[in-house]
Amino acid sequence: NAGVTQTPKFQVLKTGQSMTLQCAQDMNHEYMSWYRQDPGMGLRLIHYSVGAGITDQGEVPNGYNVSRSTTEDFPLRLLSAAPSQTSVYFCASSYSRTVGTGELFFGEGSRLTVL
Amino acid sequence: AQSVTQLGSHVSVSEGALVLLRCNYSSSVPPYLFWYVQYPNQGLQLLLKYTSAATLVKGINGFEAEFKKSETSFHLTKPSAHMSDAAEYFCAVSDPFPGYSSASKIIFGSGTRLSIRP
Numbered sequence: 001n002a003g004v005t006q007t008p009k010f011q012v013l014k015t016g017q018s019m020t021l022q023c024a025q026d027m028n029h030e031y032m033s034w035y036r037q038d039p040g041m042g043l044r045l046i047h048y049s050v051g052a053g054i055t056d057q058g059e060v061p062n063g064y065n066v067s068r069s070t071t072e073d074f075p076l077r078l079l080s081a082a083p084s085q086t087s088v089y090f091c092a093s094s095y096s097r098t099v100g101t102g103e104l105f106f107g108e109g110s111r112l113t114v115l
Numbered sequence: 116a117q118s119v120t121q122l123g124s125h126v127s128v129s130e131g132a133l134v135l136l137r138c139n140y141s142s143s144v145p146p147y148l149f150w151y152v153q154y155p156n157q158g159l160q161l162l163l164k165y166t167s168a169a170t171l172v173k174g175i176n177g178f179e180a181e182f183k184k185s186e187t188s189f190h191l192t193k194p195s196a197h198m199s200d201a202a203e204y205f206c207a208v209s210d211p212f213p214g215y216s217s218a219s220k221i222i223f224g225s226g227t228r229l230s231i232r233p
Contacts, residue, residue: 040124042205042223042224043223045220045221045222090158090159092158092159103149103161103164104151104159104221106159109156109157109158
């Protein structure tokens, strides 16, 4: 049972490059989300989705794009990377669109460094 | 807007001592509250959650938390610390019923790193 799978685990980019962080879950969860984790700031919500074709912004959406074409996948795109996007990124999913009543299941994280 | 404040970014206790991690919340509606734990180089996992039933909530690994509305607090405790409890702990809050046009969000605190002294 894989749960939530994130790739890559580590990535180094130069300023201005683009890349996509991949997230896949095999639990048939409706809700998927992306967080970034920075020292002293906890986890901040970037974007989330309550089902295929439906996405919305979280607390810190600027510089990031998402799409949800299938229930299983929720990629996060950085179109033009900046040093301020150096962080650890976590994908998380939940069985219910009203995620507040339930539990988030997290991937192991993707560590991104932008030079 | 909902938020949580975790008091103390780093807590250190001796093995066998009481663990107390503090969390205060702000919410305009009755919230749901969570504690998550993150072990080194891993994602977060749910420790326990409060969903407006019993105010004293028991979680995994001997942890428990008490919801106190009058103090807007949801502190995490464990009677006797073990070396394996060393991790980062996050308090989180959500509005479980945000309305038809909205989806819930879980908002996290800044985290408390727990160290255990032998």
